[in-house]
Amino acid sequence: MTPSTVARLLKQTTFQEVEIKGWVRTFRANRFIALNDGSTINNIQCVVDFENTDEAVLKRITTGAAVHITGNLVESQGKGQRVEIEVNTIEILGDSDPETYPIQPKKHTFEFLRENAHLRTRTNTFSAVMRLRSSLSFAVHKYFNENGFYYMHTPIITGSDAEGAGEMFRVSTLDQKNPPLTESGDIDHTQNFFGKDTNLTVSGQLEAETYAMSLGKVYTFGPTFRAENSNTSRHLSEFWMIEPEVAFMDLAGNMDLAEDFMKSVINHVLENNREDLEFLDKRQADEDKTKSQAERNELSLIEKLKFVTENNFKRVSYTEAIDILRNSKPNKKKKFKYRIDEWGADLQSEHERFLVEKHFKCPVILFDYPANIKAFYMRLNEDGKTVRAMDILFPGIGEIVGGSQREERLEVLKEKMAALNIPEEELWWYLDLRKYGTAVHSGFGLGFERLVMFMTGMSNIRDVIPYPRTPQNAEF
Numbered sequence: 001m002t003p004s005t006v007a008r009l010l011k012q013t014t015f016q017e018v019e020i021k022g023w024v025r026t027f028r029a030n031r032f033i034a035l036n037d038g039s040t041i042n043n044i045q046c047v048v049d050f051e052n053t054d055e056a057v058l059k060r061i062t063t064g065a066a067v068h069i070t071g072n073l074v075e076s077q078g079k080g081q082r083v084e085i086e087v088n089t090i091e092i093l094g095d096s097d098p099e100t101y102p103i104q105p106k107k108h109t110f111e112f113l114r115e116n117a118h119l120r121t122r123t124n125t126f127s128a129v130m131r132l133r134s135s136l137s138f139a140v141h142k143y144f145n146e147n148g149f150y151y152m153h154t155p156i157i158t159g160s161d162a163e164g165a166g167e168m169f170r171v172s173t174l175d176q177k178n179p180p181l182t183e184s185g186d187i188d189h190t191q192n193f194f195g196k197d198t199n200l201t202v203s204g205q206l207e208a209e210t211y212a213m214s215l216g217k218v219y220t221f222g223p224t225f226r227a228e229n230s231n232t233s234r235h236l237s238e239f240w241m242i243e244p245e246v247a248f249m250d251l252a253g254n255m256d257l258a259e260d261f262m263k264s265v266i267n268h269v270l271e272n273n274r275e276d277l278e279f280l281d282k283r284q285a286d287e288d289k290t291k292s293q294a295e296r297n298e299l300s301l302i303e304k305l306k307f308v309t310e311n312n313f314k315r316v317s318y319t320e321a322i323d324i325l326r327n328s329k330p331n332k333k334k335k336f337k338y339r340i341d342e343w344g345a346d347l348q349s350e351h352e353r354f355l356v357e358k359h360f361k362c363p364v365i366l367f368d369y370p371a372n373i374k375a376f377y378m379r380l381n382e383d384g385k386t387v388r389a390m391d392i393l394f395p396g397i398g399e400i401v402g403g404s405q406r407e408e409r410l411e412v413l414k415e416k417m418a419a420l421n422i423p424e425e426e427l428w429w430y431l432d433l434r435k436y437g438t439a440v441h442s443g444f445g446l447g448f449e450r451l452v453m454f455m456t457g458m459s460n461i462r463d464v465i466p467y468p469r470t471p472q473n474a475e476f
């Protein structure tokens, strides 16, 4: 007999001898083990015949212990479960000390569980979140595979700053105390490992563009790094980004792709991860009960996900959005931390959330932003002051996608780079794309953790990635 899984046993209809390995969640009345093995949010009840079990073994059945059980799968006598296992043999594979085991069978705060991130997936909430995360990343690959995209692995170590925001982690093997210096006293990076200054990538976009301009439709899905000092519930220093890039596609096509893609991956999870979603739906409802009326979610988690997949995203130009914000109540009553006075202002997350949550009450795609608040590579519009950028804003999250049509005209791109002091020598290969067979092309970046937050209803980004990296924190 090969060990089964809890997920399979809970659905099994043939009552027979079974074998299972897992961890004890609780052990009640010296008789009932709630056993979990990670295959489902649900536990299987294993009933121990304590009169015929060694006292020493009974003592070792504690919360957190790993056990190996054989027994008979039977219809449950008690309420709360359809089936249970009548234990024949139980072997303790690994003891757990009930005095010191951090994951007690009670409610823990998320802060406490973050400090015990190596064990937090032994709780219902975190196991559900991480199973959904896994399912969602599968859905990402499935979508692109079914739609003719090639998966491209863009480099992690690069010499360029795609976003031009200067928020990079340096990669260096130079002696930190005594680095080699040039005659002018700067660090001599010709002696560094790669013979130049390098950093961890902030985006795979520039390299993805090179492949889109030969393979047509590509995407990357990998880790990206940002050394921005934002300690918010939506920023990580290391996060995963999904970046499709498509030749001959304009901004409207880019919006269509992003919307179709997001609806498709959300639907995949709605169809395939019902039990975990239902658990998280209930968790959110319970949490809402402790909040004031104003802070409560208007829709349940599952209702919110369905709402997004069943309704069109609202497409609004930056200029229209500024008008709405300027005339909005919180702006007039000075409720925004950053007042919106003029066209050209960068939108803060308070403004994005106002548009999505209060004004439109649905996902919003903002497009045609002022050129000077966006990255160098975006296609300049005919008005000479806006670029073909788009950001997708989601309720409860704010910006979840950032993308654009790319500047395909060599001279315009060169002028832009010169204005921003980006040396042509650094991006000669990027400019080559505009010299040889240039064409309209577009793409976007979706912050994977922000999508997982949206799917799970978790409100802190640190709780949707196994081991969050944030300023002053790289434990585990």
Ligand code: 4AD
Pocket: 162, 163, 202, 203, 204, 205, 226, 234, 235, 236, 237, 239, 241, 243, 244, 399, 400, 401, 402, 403, 404, 443, 444, 445, 446, 447, 448, 449, 450
């Ligand atoms: O808007 P961003 O900076 O766009 C780019 O990097 C483009 N090169 C993407 C492209 O066009 N291929 O980042 C894209 C998304 C954001 O909308 C957000 O969801 C997420 O990445 N993101 C972060 N997620 C977590 N922590 C951070 N510090 C993030 N910074 C960006």
Ligand code: MG
Pocket: 391, 399, 401, 402
């Ligand atoms: Mg952005």
